[in-house]
Amino acid sequence: MAQEDYYARFEALQQGAQNLTQELTAMKADIAQIIEENAKLKIENEHLRHHLAALNEKNTSDLPESRRTLEKLYQEGFHVCTVMYGAHRESQEECAFCLDVIYGDRKNK
Numbered sequence: 772m773a774q775e776d777y778y779a780r781f782e783a784l785q786q787g788a789q790n791l792t793q794e795l796t797a798m799k800a801d802i803a804q805i806i807e808e809n810a811k812l813k814i815e816n817e818h819l820r821h822h823l824a825a826l827n828e829k830n831t832s833d834l835p836e837s838r839r840t841l842e843k844l845y846q847e848g849f850h851v852c853t854v855m856y857g858a859h860r861e862s863q864e865e866c867a868f869c870l871d872v873i874y875g876d877r878k879n880k
């Protein structure tokens with residue numbers, strides 16, 4: 772191989788290394804931004820969980836004892852609605868009838 776060929780190959784490798792360095796630098800900046808956003812979302816998620824827990828606690832404390840008992844049974848995986856009372860809820864699926872029995876407005880009935 773002639774000296775010019777070695778020099779051309781060296782130049783090509785050097786250019787490739789520079790391009791790779793630029794890509795790595797850009798990727799590093801992107802990763803840092805993603806990590807920062809992820810941390811912010813984790814904090815926001817934790818705040819929302821606390822807020823939701825406080826709301827649920829307030830809603831639960833407003834329930835009379837009989838409905839809290841039904842709520843406990845429902846959370847243990849049993850239907851509390853008149854349609855399927857006592858049956859196991861498959862895969863812990865939600866039941867609109869049960870939720871209405873527990874949390875529904877009973878002032879009109």
